[in-house]
Amino acid sequence: MLSRRSFLGGVSAAALAVPALGGLVASPASALAGRRAPAVPLPLTIVNNSGQFDNASITVYIVGTNLDTGEQCRVTPDGELVPVSESDNGSDGFADYSIPLQSSGDTTLDLPSMSGRIYFALGDKLKFKVVTDGDGKPALQYPAGWVESDPNYQVLHDTVEFTLKADGMYCNTTMVDMFSVPLSIHLQGSADQTTGTVPAGGRERILNGVAEHPDFAQLRQDDLRVIAPGHGLDQGLFSDTYYDAYIDEVWTKYQSTQLRVDTDNGKVYTGQVSGDTFNFDGGVQPIGKPSTRDVLFCDGALAAPNDGVTGPVAAILGAGFNRSILLDSPDQPGTDPAGFYQHDITNHYSKVMHENTEDGKAYGFAFDDVAGFASYIQDGAPTSITVTLTPW
Template identity: 30%
Template sequence: MSLFTSLVCALSFFSLSLFQLTSAFPVVNHPGTKNDLIITHNNTINATTPAGLAFAPDSQPASYLKLALVNYLNSNNVKAYVTGLNANNQLVFLGQNGQFYYPSTTSGTPVPLSDADISIPLGPKGSTTSATIPGYLSASRVWFSDGSLKFYVVGTPHGPGLVEPAAVNPNDPNAATNYGFAELTWIQAGGLFADISFVDFVGLPLGIKMTTTDGTPTQQALGLPGNAVQSVCNELKSQSQRDGQPWGDTCVYTPSGSLIRVLAPNAYLSQKNTAFSGYFDAYVKQVFQHYSTTPLTINTQAAAGNVQCTANANSMTITCNGDNRSYGAPSAADIFGCNSGPFAIQGGDNAVHYAVVPRLCAAFNRGTFLLNGGNTQPSLPPSSYYQSSPANFYSKAVHKFEWNGLGYAFSYDDVSPTEQQNVAGVVASGNPGTLTLLVGGYDQA
């Protein structure tokens, strides 16, 4: 998950095990029905308020957030879907009429939503479709697809839960549909934060641009070109030839044999949990050995300032001053996902721990611990990332083809030295004007 998806809660009452692939690779998707849905915290949004319950009117911004949806895809069937939680934590879609649509059900099994209620059709290639978001919105995604996407809603003890498309499920009802999403949170206290996310997969290429009403310059992260899926897949297949790891197996095909997307390694591991086994082990041992005799400094870029850490090569733990917990040796799954093992956040963790986790995980993904200057994290520029093996070469490939290298490619891609550009490509303002979302590739304009 990236900057905003940490707001999403699990549907803990709906227990389904992740599908473990046993067939030969590459991955071939076969779209299923609602009976094939896999519901996890990664593809659900839970309302904390039943849709029909009466409340005071939503907190209203002084002006609505303007969206410009630009189609660069050579298709007349592109659609957008805006999902999220309103100011009352009610589950909403942005309807074609510019008003929030409130899906609701008490059913314990997923109920499909009508595309006519939740989709915003885009015009042909080269066209711009205007829309407005009529109230504050959090945990929001703006989905784009070539064709219709299937969304489902299911009853929870606290209100309706939205089941979103899941790229990690080869039998998801949307498995053969080309799609992607941007993320945004627009709240009164902080303004607008938005990004394009390739944390879980590369699919339909997207880009983002934002103007403001306070005279500050336009911010943009134009994302990936039109041929990004093929380019990233080719890059990862080449990496597999170099190191023998299953990077190329993350390329996903439709039943007809068309390449449709590339899974991030953390998403691929949810299908084949033995992949990348031991990939980082030797490097992790080197890191722990090195920092058992050399001080490691974590720049929290917060009130705690620089925190000193020390590794114990015997117990394979890292201990940081002021941190409420130490860190054990991470596995490949821990490193790629940044949310398990030593990187899992627990109730009661303090501010130091919250700051150390992303900086440690980012350094493992980028392979910067043993570089000159790597004893302070973060401190090195993007040009030093992914320069040695092992590393997250999916992230390297995504950044290689992104415009100016900007856009989330793993969960903590927003970790960067204070003086360096943030490669996550987040756009943010307390005074947003128009948020422009580009679909189909920035090079197709």
């Protein structure tokens, strides 16, 4: 089974390297036998049904990593994958990698094999900057819309994430960092799949829904976006002790109760708390007592190494904390969404995201794919992908 972790630990979009879809591994040869290869380049159709912006007001950016060379690249309007260069920076200090939409109707582009993001900017262009990384190689600085000092703060923008490679297409909408623009993905191939669709009026319900909770109110940045609570914490807009009482309750419960974790590799691990450590059998590394920040970013004590043992257990714990279900059952992961987010201390940001998608799926935190609740789809033989800016 493929492991997919989207931007683990709240990796900042302002980082110098493009984080690939986390933990993606190739399917075994037996699983690929007889399977048609993906269409490469893959036709990408962009549909503007926003009802708020005409095509002339929208620009697209496709940036990421060349899977063969590891170079950071961008896609040109004619579908060429080109390495980024500091010489791309213009007189204003920023690289213009924008791809305009057709003047009317849908826009079709060629998507090459790569791992990265498709950004959409509405009303103004995004400002990317090419710098030199620690190894002396060109690297991109990405928009960090949740940071008021970022040059893209005032620009309405959002993104989808994808990896297109020899064994298929893997893609998702994401709210791990923020939510601003309703986007939907339609992937066709061996199956016909759609995810991420926010019903009409859902954008305002999301912005209002997050802001109406007192602890989360400052996460709304006017009519631009709502930002994830982890980023809010780092910006001084969210309490760094929000989850502490719940974490303490979980730690107390499992000092005298065993937690059973059934991972997607078919193994069940049993753990119990001793002091500040959750100790599991089966070779799982001890997991320390997390902080509120660790829970929100699924990082620190809850970081999930791609080792097939500790990683899956840490991911399930991270999901259990965000969904606030660890006190409800000693058998994890929980699979009934009706039981998620019912505790007073919970990730209300993620809760609102899930409440406002047609399929109930969203990427509200980095481990939201645990038990299959992320707005993520994949296909081993894709023939086309359509990203729609859906009605506001």
